[in-house]
Amino acid sequence: MKKATIQLETLVCPSCSQKINNGVKALDGIDKESVNVSFNTSKVKLNFDEEKLSIKEIEYAITRLGYEVIKSQVK
Numbered sequence: 006m007k008k009a010t011i012q013l014e015t016l017v018c019p020s021c022s023q024k025i026n027n028g029v030k031a032l033d034g035i036d037k038e039s040v041n042v043s044f045n046t047s048k049v050k051l052n053f054d055e056e057k058l059s060i061k062e063i064e065y066a067i068t069r070l071g072y073e074v075i076k077s078q079v080k
Contacts, residue, residue, distance in 0.1 A: 006036060008080045009060055011049040014073035019044050021072070028070045034058030
């Protein structure tokens with residue numbers, strides 16, 4: 006499992022965080038227990054299986070939900 010932190014454009018409401026949370030958890034390869042979307046910092050923290058999913062695919066899924074990804078860091 007890889008750990009990722011994804012910085013988003015400023016989130017405008019708590020329901021945005023919930024929408025992203027649900028969208029990311031729906032992806033195959035995400036450790037659903039690890040997903041943490043912070044409205045205050047506009048960051049998504051999660052663990053993912055790089056054999057099933059890439060960081061680019063996660064970013065694309067967030068973009069399709071209507072949110073802009075600023076940068077991602079994977080460890």
